[in-house]
Every structure is written in C-alpha cells, then in structure tokens.
Amino acid sequence: QAQLVQSGAEVKKPGASVKVSCKASGYSFSSYGITWVRQAPGQGLEWMGWISGYNGNTNSAQKLQGRVTMTTDTTTTTVYMALRSLRSDDTAVYYCARWAVDRDALDIWGQGTMVTVSS
Amino acid sequence: SYELTQPPSVSVSPGQTATITCSGSKLGDKYACWYQQRPGQSPVLVIYHDTERPSGIPDRFSGSNSGNTATLTISGTQAMDEADYYCQAWDSRAGVFGGGTKLTVL
Numbered sequence: 001q002a003q004l005v006q007s008g009a010e011v012k013k014p015g016a017s018v019k020v021s022c023k024a025s026g027y028s029f030s031s032y033g034i035t036w037v038r039q040a041p042g043q044g045l046e047w048m049g050w051i052s053g054y055n056g057n058t059n060s061a062q063k064l065q066g067r068v069t070m071t072t073d074t075t076t077t078t079v080y081m082a083l084r085s086l087r088s089d090d091t092a093v094y095y096c097a098r099w100a101v102d103r104d105a106l107d108i109w110g111q112g113t114m115v116t117v118s119s
Numbered sequence: 120s121y122e123l124t125q126p127p128s129v130s131v132s133p134g135q136t137a138t139i140t141c142s143g144s145k146l147g148d149k150y151a152c153w154y155q156q157r158p159g160q161s162p163v164l165v166i167y168h169d170t171e172r173p174s175g176i177p178d179r180f181s182g183s184n185s186g187n188t189a190t191l192t193i194s195g196t197q198a199m200d201e202a203d204y205y206c207q208a209w210d211s212r213a214g215v216f217g218g219g220t221k222l223t224v225l
Contacts, residue, residue, distance in 0.1 A: 035214060037162075045154075045162065045205050047214035059212050062120070095161060104209060105152040105167035112161055 002026040004034075004096050004110035011116045017084040020113045022096035029077040030054045033099040035106055036070065036081045038092040046092075050099055051079060086117045121210035123217035130223045137193040139220045141206030144187060149208045151189035153182060156219075157202045165204075166191060198224050 007021040022034060036048040049060030051070040058070050069082045079096060094113045097106035123143045131137040141151060151169050154162035165176050169184035179194045189208075193200055201224045206217040 037214075037216075044203075044219040045156075045207075045216040047207075047216055050214070061213060097162075100167075103152070103164075103167040103171070103173075104150045105164050105207070106154070106162075107164050107167070107173060109161040109163070 002098065002108050004098060004108055006094075006096060006110040006113045009114040009116070011118065012086050013119055014087060014117055016086050016117075017082060018086060018115050019080055019082040020094050020096075020115070022079045022081070022110050024053075024077045024079065024098070027098070029074060033101070034070075034072075034079040035097045035099045036068075037095045037097060037106070039095070039112075040089070040092040043092075048081070048094075053079075083115075086115075088117050091115065091117045121208075121213075121215050123206055123208060123215055125204075125206060125217040125220045127218070128221045128223065130225055131193075131196045132225055133198060134195055137196045137200070137222055137224075139191045139193075139204050139206075139222065141189040141191070141217045142187055143189075143208065143215075146187050146189055146208060147185045149210070151182070151184045151206055151208050153180075153189075153191045154205045154207065155200075155202045156205065162205065193222075196222075196224055200224060 005023045033052045035050040051058045071080045096110040098108040100107045153166040155165045156162040166182035181192045205219045
C-alpha cells in the first residue's frame with residue numbers, strides 16, 4: 001500500500017540548516033506531488049510548499065521563500081525538504097503528505113519528523 | 120493572503136450530531152477538504168471535494184460547502200471521533216489550513 005516514511009528527529013542550533021527526507025513507496029511516484037506541512041507544539045497545521053513528483057516544479061509559502069528548498073530523487077523515490085537559517089520558532093513536527101491532484105487533497109501522510117531548534 | 124476560520128472548540132454528546140464550520144471568502148467557489156488528527160498522530164483525510172469520503176472513512180462523516188462556509192458533520196458521534204479537525208483549501212496554487220477545531224465528546 002502507498003506509504004511515506006520520514007527521517008528521524010533532529011536537534012539544531014539557531015542559524016543552522018536541516019534536511020528532512022520522505023521516502024515514497026507503493027504508488028507511481030511521478031503521478032503525485034508531495035506537500036510539506038509543519039505543526040509547532042500545541043499549534044495548528046501550516047502549509048509550507050509542494051513539489052511535483054513528475055518534473056520537480058515547486059511552490060512554497062511566501063513566508064518561507066528564500067529559506068526552504070524542496071527536491072526529489074526519482075531513482076530512490078525520495079523527497080527532501082531543507083530549511084536554513086533556523087530560528088526557535090521553526091521548532092515543529094514536519095510532515096510530508098501526498099498531494100492527490102484528482103482529489104485536491106493530501107491523502108497519505110508521513111509519520112512526522114520532530115525538528116527542535118535550541119541553543 | 121487567504122484565510123480560513125474555524126471555531127476553536129466544539130462539544131457534543133455521544134450519539135449526537137457534531138457540526139464544525141470553516142469560513143473563508145467565497146470558499147464555496149473552491150474545493151474544501153477536512154482532516155482528522157488524533158493526539159500524537161498524523162492527520163487523516165476524512166472529506167475531499169467538499170463532500171467525498173475516502174475509502175475506510177465511516178459514512179457518519181459528511182461535508183458540504185456553499186457561499187463562504189464549508190461544514191463537516193459527524194452523525195452519531197462516537198468517543199473515537201474526539202480529535203482536532205482541520206479544513207483546507209487551495210488559493211493561487213498554495214494550500215491554506217484553518218486554525219483547527221478541537222472536538223470533545225462528552
């Protein structure tokens with residue numbers, strides 16, 4: 001069955017960068033996009049951006065533009081999200097989710113990756 | 120930027136009907152979807168395209184969307200439905216989430 005498996009928890013210092021991976025399996029990778037969503041402790045969901053599994057086109061949230069980079073490796077069906085110049089308010093659980101265009105919705109979610117930014 | 124507004128909390132008695140709203144400018148002109156998130160778990164899609172249920176989602180979950188408001192309705196609410204619920208729509212190729220509603224089953 002389709003699933004997304006993310007990399008493990010990270011602890012970073014302010015100003016550093018983090019790269020989270022999301023391994024897709026059980027479906028045609030090029031037929032779907034991947035969206036990144038984050039959730040700060042005790043807060044709601046925040047849409048970060050998406051990347052096409054077909055051609056690698058991306059679109060990111062305006063507030064994160066310049067700090068976030070999303071890439072794909074089609075040979076390993078893995079998507080990566082890199083966030084640089086980390087601040088304490090970047091502390092959150094980061095989720096990848098499959099974007100089903102025919103549903104206009106995120107139908108499969110990864111297990112989440114906790115990123116803690118602390119000095 | 121586009122915004123979606125949800126009530127912070129809704130309470131319902133077991134077996135009764137829970138209604139969670141999501142408001143946004145001309146939201147009825149867009150597709151709305153809903154996610155359920157239980158504590159410590161990843162979100163799960165429960166409604167897409169305003170009214171459609173993914174396979175495996177009980178038919179007590181239903182949705183509607185008209186004007187400026189999308190609505191998630193849970194009929195015959197069960198204790199297991201206690202969770203946070205988020206609406207989501209797309210605006211100018213960017214995703215937008217509502218702030219979330221905590222559903223308490225008393």
